[in-house]
Amino acid sequence: MNEPTPYRRSAGQEVAAVEVHHPAPITPAHTAPLVPVQPVTIPAVASVVLPDGRVVTGYAMEPAKPEPVATKPAVSRTAVNIALGGIGFGAVCGGLFLLTAFITALTALITQLIILAAVIFGGWVAVQVFSASGHSGGNTFNIRKAVFKRNHFNG
Template identity: 70%
Template sequence: MYPEHAPRVPAQRAVEVHQPTPYPPAVPAPAPLVPVQPNTVPTVASIVLPDGCVVTGYAVEPTRTEPVTAKPAVSRTAANVALGGVGFLAVSGGLLLLTSFIAALTAFITQLITLAAVIFGGWIAVQILGTHGHQGGGTTVNIRRAVFKRNHFHG
C-alpha cells in the first residue's frame, strides 16, 4: 500500500470537562400591593422551593372555565336565511296570482265601461234621432195652428 492511501488516525486530544457555574439564589422582590376589598382579607401562602428559597404571596383562586355550550349542527343565520327563502317562494306564488287577478279585474272593468258607453251612446242616439212614434222621415208642420191664426195661412 502506498503511504498516501494509508488510513489516517485522528490525533488524540485532551478531554476538557466544563462544570456550570451555579448562581446564588435570587432574593425575591417585594410583592406589589394588591388592592383589597375592605371586607375581605386575602389569605397569604408561603412555598418553600427545593433550593431553600421561600416564596410568599396571596392565594389566587383558580379561574373557572365557562362550560362549553354545544353548538347546533346548523347555525341560526343559515336557518334564518333558508326560512326567508322558503317564505319568499311562498309569497312569490301568491304575488303572481295577485297580479293575474288584478290584470283580469282591470280587463273586466274596461269591458263594463265600454258596454256602458255603447248602451248610453245608443240611448242618446235614439233620443236625438228618434221619430217619437211617427212613421217616415222629414219635417212635420202643424198646419191647423197656422190656418186659424188671423185666417191666413202661414207656411
C-alpha cells in the first residue's frame, strides 16, 4: 500500500491543483502622432574629404548652445543685510553706552552743583541771620513797648 510512486509520493497522498498566474501585458500609452515639421530654411550641404581620400557629405550642424545660467552671487543678499544690521546694531550699542555714561556724569555734576549752591546760599543766610552787629543805620523799634489803640500805632 505504501509503495512509492514514480513521483516519490506515497500511494494515499493526493496532489493539490496548481494555479498558474500569467501577468497581464501592459498596453502602451497612446501618444499624439508626431507631425513632421519642415525647417524654415534648408541648411547647406557640406562635404569633407578624409585623409584617405573618402568624401563624407552631410548637413553642417551647429553645436548645441547651453542656455545662459543666471550667475548667483557668492553670498546671498539676505546674509549681507543681516551682517550689516549686526554691525550697525553694535555701533549703536557702543554709542548708547557712551551716551548713558555721559548722562550719568552730567547728572552727577548737576547734583554736585546744586549741593554746592545750597551750602553757599545756606551759609550766606546763616551769616545774615546770626550777625546782628554788622547792621548800622536805620530806625530800630521796640515793639514790646508799643501800644495799639483803636487801630492806631502809638510808639
